[in-house]
Amino acid sequence: MNELGDRFARMEIFLPELMIAAEAADAIREELIKSVEVKSDANNGTVVIGTIAGDNHDIGKKMVATLLSVNGYNVIDLGTDVDPMQFIDTAKNENADMIAMSSLLSTSMPFIRETIEYLVDEYALMELCQQRVDYLYKKIQEQ
Numbered sequence: 001m002n003e004l005g006d007r008f009a010r011m012e013i014f015l016p017e018l019m020i021a022a023e024a025a026d027a028i029r030e031e032l033i034k035s036v037e038v039k040s041d042a043n044n045g046t047v048v049i050g051t052i053a054g055d056n057h058d059i060g061k062k063m064v065a066t067l068l069s070v071n072g073y074n075v076i077d078l079g080t081d082v083d084p085m086q087f088i089d090t091a092k093n094e095n096a097d098m099i100a101m102s103s104l105l106s107t108s109m110p111f112i113r114e115t116i117e118y119l120v121d122e123y124a125l126m127e128l129c130q131q132r133v134d135y136l137y138k139k140i141q142e143q
């Protein structure tokens with residue numbers, strides 16, 4: 001996909017081709033998953049995953065969701081263009097252990113910051129995640 005992205009940027013291929021390639025990549029993921037051993041008896045926790053508001057890229061997010069799922073996580077995939085409050089409400093209702101947000105568009109990244117800010121304000125976040133969140137927060141602020 002990276003290679004095709006570069007070719008798209010050089011105007012060697014066009015949007016329909018990129019979209020067909022994206023569908024092919026997703027179909028490959030679905031085929032591959034059939035040959036992966038599912039650790040179904042493991043219960044490592046619940047993850048709420050989605051692509052943040054304004055962004056519809058989902059190939060990488062689905063890959064991550066799939067890998068978490070086969071490794072014993074209960075994955076709730078909210079899809080794409082997910083509002084910050086939808087992440088938070090779902091995590092709260094499902095008593096989730098983790099929120100996993102995907103974003104490829106720089107215009108959508110502020111919504112990740114919004115979600116983190118809300119979590120920090122309302123829940124003071126779990127200590128375990130704090131360091132990583134501080135790091136992410138700093139990175140996003142630098143953008």
Ligand code: B12
Nearest residue numbers: 001002005022055056057058059060061100102104105106
């Ligand atoms: C395929 C693609 C599309 C497809 C998306 C199809 C789909 N169903 O996802 C289509 C053609 C629809 C598309 C549309 C657009 N795209 Co586009 N797209 C890409 C492209 C070429 C590849 C992305 C991809 O799927 N890579 C393969 C996957 C496997 O990699 P990945 O997504 O990075 O995921 C990996 C990691 O990031 C990570 N990861 C991902 N999510 C998560 C989540 C968690 C929790 C974790 C831990 C890890 C993780 O793990 C994954 C596996 O390693 C990129 C260029 C690029 N090189 O990235 C541009 C790119 C992302 N698109 C871009 C743009 C601008 C757009 C459009 C706005 C174009 C337009 N003018 O309409 C629209 C946006 C539509 C929208 N609202 O979302 C820009 C973004 C630039 C920016 N800085 O914001 C890029 C970077 C291209 C560019 N160089 O300009 N796009």
